[in-house]
Amino acid sequence: MVKNYDAVVIGAGNGGLVASARLAKEGKKTLLIERHNLPGGFATSFVRGRFEFEASLHELCGIGSITGKSPLLKIFQEVGAADKIEWVALDEAYRLLTLDENEKCDYLMPLGKDAFINKLEEYDPGSSTVVTKIFDLIESIEKTLDFVSNIEDFKPSMIKEIFSEHTDFLKVANYSVDEVLKSFGASQKTRDILNGYWCYLGQPTDELNVIHYFTMLHSYIIDGAVIPRGRSHQISTALLEAFTENGGEAWFNTSVKKINVENGVATGVVLDDGTQINAKVVICNASPYNAFTKLIDENAIPEKLKKEVNAKTLSAKGFAVFLGLNRSADELGLNNHTYFIYPTNDNRKCYELSKNLETNDVQATVCLNRAFDDCSPEDTSILYMTSIFAGDEWSKVSVKDYHKTKYAFAEKMIDNFEKATGVKIKDYIEEIEIATPMTYARYTDAPAGTIYGYEASKEDGIVKRIVFDLIDKGIPGLYFAGGYTTRHMGYSPSYTTGDMAAKNAILAMEKEVK
Amino acid sequence: MSKKKFSVNGTFKDSVNTIKFLTERRQFVDSAPAVLPTRTDDFGVNKVAKSLHPKEQKLVISRIEEHADIAKSYYFKSETELAYFKAGQYLTFKLEIGNSVVTRSYSIASSPASALNGEYQITVKRIADGFVSDYILDNWNVGDEVIAYAPEGNMTYCPLRDAKNIVAIAGGSGITPFLSLARAIDQGDENCTLTLLYGCRTSNEILFKSELDSLSEKNEKINVVYVLSNSDEDGYEKGFVGADIIKKYAPEGNYSIFVCGPGGLYKFLETELPKLQIERKYIRFEVFSSGKKVDEEPKEFNITVINRGNETVIKASSNETVLCAFERAGIEVPARCHTGECGFCRSKLVSGKVYIPEGEDKRRIADMQFNFIHPCCCYPESDLVIRIN
Numbered sequence: 001m002v003k004n005y006d007a008v009v010i011g012a013g014n015g016g017l018v019a020s021a022r023l024a025k026e027g028k029k030t031l032l033i034e035r036h037n038l039p040g041g042f043a044t045s046f047v048r049g050r051f052e053f054e055a056s057l058h059e060l061c062g063i064g065s066i067t068g069k070s071p072l073l074k075i076f077q078e079v080g081a082a083d084k085i086e087w088v089a090l091d092e093a094y095r096l097l098t099l100d101e102n103e104k105c106d107y108l109m110p111l112g113k114d115a116f117i118n119k120l121e122e123y124d125p126g127s128s129t130v131v132t133k134i135f136d137l138i139e140s141i142e143k144t145l146d147f148v149s150n151i152e153d154f155k156p157s158m159i160k161e162i163f164s165e166h167t168d169f170l171k172v173a174n175y176s177v178d179e180v181l182k183s184f185g186a187s188q189k190t191r192d193i194l195n196g197y198w199c200y201l202g203q204p205t206d207e208l209n210v211i212h213y214f215t216m217l218h219s220y221i222i223d224g225a226v227i228p229r230g231r232s233h234q235i236s237t238a239l240l241e242a243f244t245e246n247g248g249e250a251w252f253n254t255s256v257k258k259i260n261v262e263n264g265v266a267t268g269v270v271l272d273d274g275t276q277i278n279a280k281v282v283i284c285n286a287s288p289y290n291a292f293t294k295l296i297d298e299n300a301i302p303e304k305l306k307k308e309v310n311a312k313t314l315s316a317k318g319f320a321v322f323l324g325l326n327r328s329a330d331e332l333g334l335n336n337h338t339y340f341i342y343p344t345n346d347n348r349k350c351y352e353l354s355k356n357l358e359t360n361d362v363q364a365t366v367c368l369n370r371a372f373d374d375c376s377p378e379d380t381s382i383l384y385m386t387s388i389f390a391g392d393e394w395s396k397v398s399v400k401d402y403h404k405t406k407y408a409f410a411e412k413m414i415d416n417f418e419k420a421t422g423v424k425i426k427d428y429i430e431e432i433e434i435a436t437p438m439t440y441a442r443y444t445d446a447p448a449g450t451i452y453g454y455e456a457s458k459e460d461g462i463v464k465r466i467v468f469d470l471i472d473k474g475i476p477g478l479y480f481a482g483g484y485t486t487r488h489m490g491y492s493p494s495y496t497t498g499d500m501a502a503k504n505a506i507l508a509m510e511k512e513v514k
Numbered sequence: 515m516s517k518k519k520f521s522v523n524g525t526f527k528d529s530v531n532t533i534k535f536l537t538e539r540r541q542f543v544d545s546a547p548a549v550l551p552t553r554t555d556d557f558g559v560n561k562v563a564k565s566l567h568p569k570e571q572k573l574v575i576s577r578i579e580e581h582a583d584i585a586k587s588y589y590f591k592s593e594t595e596l597a598y599f600k601a602g603q604y605l606t607f608k609l610e611i612g613n614s615v616v617t618r619s620y621s622i623a624s625s626p627a628s629a630l631n632g633e634y635q636i637t638v639k640r641i642a643d644g645f646v647s648d649y650i651l652d653n654w655n656v657g658d659e660v661i662a663y664a665p666e667g668n669m670t671y672c673p674l675r676d677a678k679n680i681v682a683i684a685g686g687s688g689i690t691p692f693l694s695l696a697r698a699i700d701q702g703d704e705n706c707t708l709t710l711l712y713g714c715r716t717s718n719e720i721l722f723k724s725e726l727d728s729l730s731e732k733n734e735k736i737n738v739v740y741v742l743s744n745s746d747e748d749g750y751e752k753g754f755v756g757a758d759i760i761k762k763y764a765p766e767g768n769y770s771i772f773v774c775g776p777g778g779l780y781k782f783l784e785t786e787l788p789k790l791q792i793e794r795k796y797i798r799f800e801v802f803s804s805g806k807k808v809d810e811e812p813k814e815f816n817i818t819v820i821n822r823g824n825e826t827v828i829k830a831s832s833n834e835t836v837l838c839a840f841e842r843a844g845i846e847v848p849a850r851c852h853t854g855e856c857g858f859c860r861s862k863l864v865s866g867k868v869y870i871p872e873g874e875d876k877r878r879i880a881d882m883q884f885n886f887i888h889p890c891c892c893y894p895e896s897d898l899v900i901r902i903n
Contacts, residue, residue, distance in 0.1 A: 037848055037860055047857070047876050048668065084884075137520060168520050171528040174535040183522040230880035237880045251822045252903050253848055275822075293553040303548040311546035317559065326795050395558025399565050399598045400630060411674055429675045430795035441563035447552070449559040459542035468539055 011285030013041030015482025017239040018498030021079035024248035040236030051324035057232040059225035065089035066224030084238035086229040144169035177205035192345040202316035204348040209461030261300035266477035281505040316388035317437040318451035324431030329369040329381040337370035355391030453489030585639040599665035601695040623690040625697035639687035677768040685775020715744040757789040774800040820901040836889035854891035866898030
């Protein structure tokens with residue numbers, strides 16, 4: 001059987017969903033293929049007993065709950081999904097705790113620029129002058145990024161504008177977070193607190209690109225973060241609904257066997273049942289590992305693309321514990337939404353320690369009831385803890401030892417949480433589910449169970465990726481969306497790259513017509 | 515604001531650094547080999563994931579054991595490795611019976627260790643109106659190949675959640691997950707104690723009696739008590755497994771209750787368990803469908819099924835689940851648990867009205883918002899349009 005579409009999208013993960021929704025909204029006849037029975041990839045939820053657990057989202061930025069600067073909300077509005085999702089704004093950024101007895105700390109940071117700076121001043125008196133300057137730089141960088149991303153028609157005069165108006169950006173573009181913060185003379189304590197979010201990117205701040213991290217600080221702390229009431233599954237399903245309302249077709253429980261490339265141009269896909277789908281563009285939300293080794297003929301892949309994948313390192317592998325507790329958050333003393341618990345404030349050390357099961361003590365934990373208390377039945381609460389592994393330690397775990405290893409690490413995370421916060425939770429676990437790198441591999445085909453795609457290393461930070469994406473072209477007609485593209489893997493970046501892929505594909509289709 | 519003079523290492527060094535940026539990245543990519551990357555399936559973690567959760571397993575019946583004329587145990591082998599599991603989980607089999615394509619789940623009776631040695635065991639009991647169980651009992655022979663999905667299910671011992679002592683209440687063929695647990699304890703793969711309260715009508719109906727007796731005898735962590743409802747025999751408790759019997763045999767201190775059996779047992783326990791005043795977290799049921807909906811005058815409806823863009827119209831009765839109508843019509847859906855729990859059969863109700871029995875609606879919040887249903891626990895109340903794929 002042969003069917004014809006304008007566009008075919010492989011995978012209904014965050015990138016694939018937004019790409020599909022955008023294409024359908026723009027009137028393109030689009031087919032979305034997903035091998036699972038539900039959309040979302042990582043962005044989903046699951047029910048155990050009387051609890052519905054969020055599978056992966058801690059907070060979502062880009063909805064602009066404070067400043068109204070909301071690039072993501074704009075995308076959702078444009079594709080027709082925004083009014084299907086109920087957002088709950090958060091007021092807390094994070095509570096930062098360390099396990100190391102010698103440098104025990106406990107910082108509770110709010111969202112909102114002024115509130116954040118004031119709170120930091122309380123913890124580190126005299127810091128506000130420096131921190132204000134740092135936030136000025138964060139905002140200055142954001143201005144440059146806004147300028148660049150709003151360029152529709154490039155004119156040579158713009159280069160002049162960049163060199164005269166956007167010098168801050170140019171000066172810091174190739175530095176790490178640590179290098180820049182140190183140049184401000186920021187104290188160790190101020191840097192520790194500002195670096196709290198490092199575990200969301202999985203990269204130590206001595207090599208993490210400053211533009212990458214500052215963009216993140218802008219979107220979380222200045223613009224504000226939210227959580228969807230119906231879990232991330234609500235976002236995924238809303239995007240799917242918007243897509244089908246605009247005429248899109250989504251086929252679930254369906255796999256793509258092959259991406260057809262003819263004369264160097266992607267022309268469609270072949271499905272598991274042999275159905276041939278011809279399309280003007282193919283959007284791939286699968287990882288390049290799958291695309292290059294399973295879907296595309298080797299000789300159709302440009303050398304550059306192979307080299308690029310091989311040059312990169314896979315980022316953090318995920319581990320999560322989901323707890324349905326039979327006491328309320330108030331009764332237990334779960335007073336905060338986001339807890340970052342680190343063995344030490346030295347995030348390079350944390351990163352190195354996270355390569356090993358015995359020494360990894362990193363966790364980011366969310367009590368969903370602090371976003372909205374009715375997320376679980378009365379007198380209960382939901383707590384989910386995520387850890388990241390820098391190495392590939394889990395590949396050494398055999399099938400036979402799997403359950404034992406998973407329980408042991410989960411227990412350590414629970415113990416660490418109790419130790420750091422003083423809150424007792426162990427006796428109140430009514431439901432528990434544990435996700436290991438194997439779980440992420442199972443549900444998303446993530447290589448080695450990574451939850452962050454490629455490492456945002458010094459050589460492969462997102463600024464470098466974006467610049468080279470403009471220079472290096474891949475296979476015409478094939479557009480990658482999601483966690484393995486120019487941005488880091490994550491909700492906001494994946495939605496964004498999905499939208500970019502669709503827009504680029506639409507531009508290419510229009511050029512073709514002309 | 516951007517006019518403000520700022521530098522990290524001085525304007526000159528900063529500019530040099532920015533220019534360096536391009537060459538560094540170019541070298542980084544150019545120095546990598548131009549070969550295909552590792553296949554996803556070849557990463558160690560992904561291999562284990564595949565081994566734990568294969569898409570489906572081709573099993574060959576290697577042996578059939580008759581349990582009087584009440585039930586049969588089927589033993590399976592495979593040319594490839596069998597997926598490992600936790601004691602208490604079930605296998606879902608896919609069968610084609612006449613024009614129907616059906617899935618049914620059976621708890622695994624063998625131990626997890628035996629899966630690593632290449633064998634699964636399930637036990638199928640003959641029940642009234644057992645469409646699929648009758649088919650299996652009458653048709654499966656040694657040497658036949660059958661299709662099963664990976665083990666699933668949540669009635670497993672979790673040391674972080676459950677009490678260290680498990681009081682298991684089994685009714686009839688509900689013994690199988692606990693036989694697996696007893697074997698796992700005996701083999702050192704589960705570190706809990708097991709007090710098994712096994713309810714049957716008469717002693718003749720007890721399955722695996724000699725093995726259970728010997729496990730109970732040799733392993734101090736395992737204690738088996740038989741409770742007969744329809745006959746008074748020496749050496750057996752008489753009656754139903756209720757609060758009194760649980761209190762009589764439960765170990766000192768905290769314990770978790772696991773239940774697996776027919777609907778009648780659950781109904782009885784609904785009033786019995788509250789007498790024990792134990793917290794909800796210590797009571798776990800293997801979820802079974804609460805049974806059939808009975809309409810005095812069942813109505814007939816049409817269901818328009820959308821599958822990959824193609825529409826088919828099938829007949830459905832208000833007395834049967836939507837999934838059952840799919841199965842009879844030979845429409846293949848990825849169903850597993852048949853109790854609304856696993857969510858595999860999740861489908862979009864495009865239009866129409868369905869009835870979901872109380873307590874069986876285990877959907878996600880957003881699925882209710884957008885009208886996605888679990889066909890395994892929905893009964894049609896009007897003509898329906900459902901998108902399954």
